[in-house]
Amino acid sequence: MTKKSNQSRLYVPEPPFRPGDTPDYSHISVPADHSPPRPDPLCDDHETVEHATSLIRVLRFNGEAVGDWAPSLTADQKRKGLRDMMMTRAMDDRMFNMQRQGKMSFYMKSRGEEAVSVAHSMALRKDDMTFPTYRQQGILINRGASIKEMMCQCLSNAGDRLQGKSIPVLYSFRDFGFFSVSGNLGTQMIQAVGWGMAEAYKDSDGIASAFTGEGATAEGDFHYALNFASTYRAPVILNVVNNQWAISSFQGIAAGEGETFAARGSGFGLATLRVDGNDFLAVYAATEWAAERARKGGGATLIEHFTYRKEGHSTSDDPTKYRPENEPEVWPFGDPIDRLKTHLIQSGEWDEERHVAQEEECKVEIRQIYKEAEKMGTLSSATNVNDFTMFEQVYEELPGHLQAQIEAFKEEL
Amino acid sequence: MARMNMIEAIRDAMDIKMTQDSNVLVFGEDVGYFGGVFRATAGLQEKHGLHRCFDTPISEGGIVGIAIGMAANGLRPVAEIQFADYIYPGYDQIASEAARLRYRSNGEFSAPLTIRTPVGGGIYGGTTHSQSPEALFTHIAGLKTVIPSNPYDAKGMLITAIEDNDPVLFLEPKRLYNGPFYGDPHIPSVSWAKHELGEVPEGHYKVPFESVRKINEGSDLTILAYGTMVWVAEAAAKEAGVNADILDLRSLLPLDIEAISESVKKTGRCLILHEATRTSGFGAELSAQVAEACFFSLEAPIVRVTGWDTPYPHAQEWAYFPGPKRVMNGIRKVMGDS
Numbered sequence: 001m002t003k004k005s006n007q008s009r010l011y012v013p014e015p016p017f018r019p020g021d022t023p024d025y026s027h028i029s030v031p032a033d034h035s036p037p038r039p040d041p042l043c044d045d046h047e048t049v050e051h052a053t054s055l056i057r058v059l060r061f062n063g064e065a066v067g068d069w070a071p072s073l074t075a076d077q078k079r080k081g082l083r084d085m086m087m088t089r090a091m092d093d094r095m096f097n098m099q100r101q102g103k104m105s106f107y108m109k110s111r112g113e114e115a116v117s118v119a120h121s122m123a124l125r126k127d128d129m130t131f132p133t134y135r136q137q138g139i140l141i142n143r144g145a146s147i148k149e150m151m152c153q154c155l156s157n158a159g160d161r162l163q164g165k166s167i168p169v170l171y172s173f174r175d176f177g178f179f180s181v182s183g184n185l186g187t188q189m190i191q192a193v194g195w196g197m198a199e200a201y202k203d204s205d206g207i208a209s210a211f212t213g214e215g216a217t218a219e220g221d222f223h224y225a226l227n228f229a230s231t232y233r234a235p236v237i238l239n240v241v242n243n244q245w246a247i248s249s250f251q252g253i254a255a256g257e258g259e260t261f262a263a264r265g266s267g268f269g270l271a272t273l274r275v276d277g278n279d280f281l282a283v284y285a286a287t288e289w290a291a292e293r294a295r296k297g298g299g300a301t302l303i304e305h306f307t308y309r310k311e312g313h314s315t316s317d318d319p320t321k322y323r324p325e326n327e328p329e330v331w332p333f334g335d336p337i338d339r340l341k342t343h344l345i346q347s348g349e350w351d352e353e354r355h356v357a358q359e360e361e362c363k364v365e366i367r368q369i370y371k372e373a374e375k376m377g378t379l380s381s382a383t384n385v386n387d388f389t390m391f392e393q394v395y396e397e398l399p400g401h402l403q404a405q406i407e408a409f410k411e412e413l
Numbered sequence: 414m415a416r417m418n419m420i421e422a423i424r425d426a427m428d429i430k431m432t433q434d435s436n437v438l439v440f441g442e443d444v445g446y447f448g449g450v451f452r453a454t455a456g457l458q459e460k461h462g463l464h465r466c467f468d469t470p471i472s473e474g475g476i477v478g479i480a481i482g483m484a485a486n487g488l489r490p491v492a493e494i495q496f497a498d499y500i501y502p503g504y505d506q507i508a509s510e511a512a513r514l515r516y517r518s519n520g521e522f523s524a525p526l527t528i529r530t531p532v533g534g535g536i537y538g539g540t541t542h543s544q545s546p547e548a549l550f551t552h553i554a555g556l557k558t559v560i561p562s563n564p565y566d567a568k569g570m571l572i573t574a575i576e577d578n579d580p581v582l583f584l585e586p587k588r589l590y591n592g593p594f595y596g597d598p599h600i601p602s603v604s605w606a607k608h609e610l611g612e613v614p615e616g617h618y619k620v621p622f623e624s625v626r627k628i629n630e631g632s633d634l635t636i637l638a639y640g641t642m643v644w645v646a647e648a649a650a651k652e653a654g655v656n657a658d659i660l661d662l663r664s665l666l667p668l669d670i671e672a673i674s675e676s677v678k679k680t681g682r683c684l685i686l687h688e689a690t691r692t693s694g695f696g697a698e699l700s701a702q703v704a705e706a707c708f709f710s711l712e713a714p715i716v717r718v719t720g721w722d723t724p725y726p727h728a729q730e731w732a733y734f735p736g737p738k739r740v741m742n743g744i745r746k747v748m749g750d751s
Contacts, residue, residue, distance in 0.1 A: 129486070162519040172518035179485070180518035184509045190475055191510065194482020194490075201438070201464060201488065208482070220502065224475030231470055393520045394555050396578040399667040400623065 013257055015250035019320060023327045030332050031055055035067040038285070041293040045271045048301075052262035052272035055306060058281035059339050063346030069285040071123075075349040081122055081142075081280055082344065083358060085114035085337050088138040090362040091147060094370055095154055095168075099315045103378040104154050108169045110135040112310035112328065115280040115336035116241055118142045120305075123287035124177075124209060131179045131192040131210040134169045135241065135309075143176045147366070148373050157377030158384035165393070186212050186219030189238060193228045196236035196294070207294040209237040209287075214261050214304075215246025218254045226268040229300035236300045237290045238265070241277065243309035244331075248322040265302030277307030278333040280340040308333065417613040418605040419590045422564035423453050423529070426571035427491060429617055431461045434489060437575060439466040441476060441493030441529075450495055451531060451590060473503035477528065481511050484526040489575055494530040497584065498544045503528075511580040512555030527574045527581050532560070533641050533688050534720075534734055535588035535598070539727035545640070545689035545720070550582050551666045551698065559622050559664040560584040562643040563593070563610035566663060569620030576619070586640035596645035596736040622664035625672045631656035634682035634747055637673060637699055639665065642686040642735065649740035655748065657684075665695055673699075674706040681712035684747045688735060691719040718743035 017023040036054045039047045058070045073081075092109040099107040110117065117138030121130070130139050140150060152159030154168035162172060172180035179195075182188055192210030199206040212222060217240055229236055240261040244251050251257075262274035271293060275286040283305060290301035310328040312319045344350030377384035388409070391402050398406075417425065430437045439454055445468040448455030458466040469476050473494055480490040494500045500507075507528070515523040534543035550558045557579055561567040567585070574581040588594045592604040592611075605611030628647055633655040638646045639662040650657040658676045662668065677683045683703050685696040696717040703715055718735050726733050 161521075162517070165519055166517050170517065172521045174518075174521045180514060180522050182510060182513075182517070184505065187478070187506060187510050190478030190506070191482035191485070194479030194484075195486045196482070197479060198483040198486035198488050201483075220474050221478060221506075224472050224478055227470050227472060228475050228479055393516050395557075396515070396523070400670070401667060 013252035015252065015323065017324050017327065019322065019324055021324050023324045023330050025330060025332050028332055031057055035069055038068045038289065041289050042296055042298045045269050048271045048273060049266050052266055052274055052304075053260050054274065056273060056275040056282050056286055057279050058285060059279045059343050061334060061339070061342070063342035065281055065343060069282060071281055071285045071288060073281070073284065075344070075347070077122070078340065078344055079350065081118055082337065082340050082350075083362070084118045084138060084142045085280070085340070086358060086362045087147075087366065088114045088118065088141045089337065090366040091137070091141070091150075094366045095151070096315060098370065102380045103374065104156070104168050105379055106168050106315055107154060108134045108314045109311045110137055112335065113241060113243055113277065113307050114138050115283050115340070116277045116305045116307060119280045119283035120209070120239070120287045123284045124291055125206070127177055128206055128291070129177050129179055129192070129195050129208045131188040131195070131208060132181055133185070133211045133213060133241070134181055135213070136211055137169065137171070140171060140173055140176060140178055143178070145173050145176045145178070147369050151370055151373035152376055155373060155376070155378045156383050156385060157373070159373060159376040160385065163389045164383060164385035165390070185216035186221040189225035190221050190228060192236050192238070193225050193232075193234045193300075196229075196234040197232050200235055205295050207235040207237065207291060209239065211239045211241060213246055214240055214242040214251045214256055215249060215254050217261055217264065226265060226270060226302065230268040230270050233297070233299035235294035235297075237287065237294060238270075238300060238302045240302065240304045241307060242304050243307050245309045245313070245319070245323070247313040247317060260304060262302055262304035270299070271301040273301060274304040274306060276333060277305030278336045278339060280336055281343070306333070414612050415615050416606050416611055417564045417568070418592070418611065419564045419567050419585070420451060420453050422568035422613050423571055423585065424455065424457070425613070426568045426575070427454065427457060428460070430489070430572060430575045431457065431465055433617070436487060437465075437489045437491060438483065439491045439493070440469050442469055442471055442495045444468060444493050449493060451587065453493065453529070473499055473501070474506055477503035477506035477511065480526040480528070481506060481514065481524045484524040485514065485522045489525060491527045491529060491575060494528060496538075496542050497530040497532040497546050498541045500530055500546065504549070507550070507556065507580070507582070508553050512553045515579065516555055523578060524580050525578045527571070527583055529571070529583045529585060531587035532584045533586045533588055534725055534730060535594060535641065537727065537730055538725070540724040543725035545687065547584060547665055548689060548693060548695045548698070551695055555579070556666070557581045557622060557664065558584065558666045560586065560640045561663065562586065562589060562640055562661050563608070564605050564613050565610045566620050566626065568613055569618050570622065570663065572617060573619045573622060584640065588641050589644070593644040594641055595648035596734070596740070597648070598731055620663070623667045623669045624663060625669045626661040626663060628659040628661050629657055631658050632680055633657055634684055634744065635660065635673070635676040635680045636684045636686065637662060638686040639663070640688070642688060645735070645737060645740055646686055649737040649744060652737060653741045653744045655744055668702070670702055670706060673703065677703050677707040678710040681710050682747045683707070683711070683715045684743050685715065685717045686719070686735060686740060686743070688720050690722045691717065692722050694719055713747050713749050716743050716747040
């Protein structure tokens with residue numbers, strides 16, 4: 001007899017599939033030609049309520065770009081986007097392998113999520129400050145930061161601009177609008193709101209754009225950010241990259257089962273967009289819309305980028321321990337690079353041969369840059385970072401107690 | 414010179430900096446139109462405008478978070494946390510973010526912000542309006558923690574804090590806002606109007622952090638105190654009939670250990686006072702540093718007089734507070750008289 005009662009029972013959400021299961025995501029509807037209409041970027045926030053629960057898409061799987069969100073990008077711009085995504089992936093692959101060879105302590109790939117960072121960056125102005133997590137390295141590649149400097153940071157060597165103070169991937173590139181990445185999740189959402197408020201205070205039309213994964217939306221900082229962004233109509237974009245997995249916890253653990261992450265914004269009176277994060281053109285379009293809204297005084301937008309983390313959380317993680325091995329392949333939204341490639345080929349701006357050649361080109365270029373970077377040291381050999389620099393930049397000026405500790409450290413040598 | 418209580422001195426510091434530098438913004442819960450629950454920001458919004466002094470949501474993590482973003486973007490935010498007891502939701506933003514931003518970006522970004530917050534007991538505030546959490550902050554590399562004990566220092570130190578390029582936690586002993594407090598609630602309170610340190614220069618001046626103030630010069634023992642306990646020390650030493658070197662530390666991190674050791678080496682005895690709970694309190698750090706620097710000059714064990722290791726009670730306010738009696742017992746102990 002099944003127990004029936006109207007009594008509460010503790011509910012603990014579980015993902016639909018675990019290792020050993022055959023994942024089947026056919027129940028997830030992939031809207032084919034439906035996209036909610038594109039309202040005026042300065043519309044009332046209520047006009048975006050349905051955008052929080054539907055999915056903005058531009059690219060069909062056959063490569064066609066459809067609907068009123070389709071951005072007007074030139075073929076050159078799209079090819080640049082494609083190349084930036086391919087470079088990001090090539091760099092990720094190289095760095096992952098080098099971590100496996102012990103050249104660095106740690107690495108984090110962004111495979112499957114390259115459109116979120118590259119297309120987003122492309123739709124912003126270069127001086128708009130981004131507050132990324134550790135999975136938006138595509139922003140730096142798109143903005144033309146030195147890949148060698150990025151690699152040197154991961155290797156903690158003599159070329160590391162941060163002089164070994166941070167773990168790999170937690171980059172800081174002020175000149176490229178890339179805020180120092182914190183390893184504490186979610187904290188930077190509210191800082192981005194402060195940055196944006198400062199832009200508005202200074203009568204500048206610069207904006208800030210902050211990122212969190214869906215998992216860290218459970219942190220208070222996320223809610224502070226939504227609250228303050230709404231209260232002060234801050235010129236910011238608040239991005240939730242819903243890649244389905246927070247290390248081993250599926251998005252249901254962050255209250256993702258009942259409602260979309262974009263919908264969190266509606267209660268705060270923010271504009272809300274939910275976008276297919278594997279669709280380069282849709283990410284570009286959503287960002288462009290939110291950036292215009294913020295720049296023109298319309299306030300903040302919460303964007304949920306619906307995507308999938310194709311690899312482990314980091315080099316310290318083995319995703320086959322908690323999800324089916326082939327889940328990334330059956331995830332029904334495809335791959336962002338393949339989808340933009342198909343679109344470019346379909347519109348006669350690209351072909352398979354050039355694609356294969358470019359893939360090889362990226363690999364070779366990354367390999368060469370890496371060789372140069374490695375010459376400056378690795379964590380496993382000699383990092384070539386002066387140990388005494390660990391006492392620097394704690395404060396602007398060295399206080400007495402740290403001076404004394406430098407003397408004490410000298411005695412160890 | 415002008416006569417000011419501590420609130421007026423703090424307000425004057427903000428007013429001067431807001432006038433001098435359009436990048437200085439003041440915000441927090443109830444600080445805008447209303448002027449703050451302790452009136453520290455009264456009139457600033459009217460004088461400098463809504464954009465310069467404004468109310469925030471009840472969200473300490475949010476207040477510190479926007480202050481970091483603003484500071485990194487060139488502003489000089491002065492954020493008020495209404496009571497230090499409420500600061501904990503902002504702790505992560507202070508400890509992991511504000512204090513670490515310069516370091517982790519190797520100087521590319523920094524967070525020159527000031528967080529003002531009232532601390533300490535003596536006003537029947539109970540567990541949630543009386544705490545002294547300084548030790549939770551002096552443990553954080555990258556942060557400065559300071560605490561004035563009088564109007565003159567409050568103004569000069571707040572200006573120093575606002576101009577400092579690193580994040581500063583500025584603790585305000587709320588029992589001292591209106592006048593020095595000597596630890597006995599039954600004695601009618603005196604106002605700063607009658608105290609020499611209520612005499613405050615007009616205009617801009619700075620009091621450097623790493624510079625202890627000697628409240629009394631003596632040779633019997635050294636008393637290390639900060640905030641409200643500075644005045645309790647003065648009264649208790651007088652009553653005990655000892656001639657003490659009373660050092661008002663002003664800044665806990667960075668700490669003027671040179672001046673402290675110089676005094677302890679001279680007197681050979683050291684009494685440490687604080688209102689905060691005892692275990693792992695800042696007194697433990699002071700005691701360790703004094704022992705390390707002055708062990709061979711000490712004629713008696715270092716003694717700490719502190720609040721008890723309980724939450725701050727309400728009805729038992731004066732049983733909890735380390736008043737003159739407890740301090741005098743401490744003096745006797747360190748003098749070897751008991």
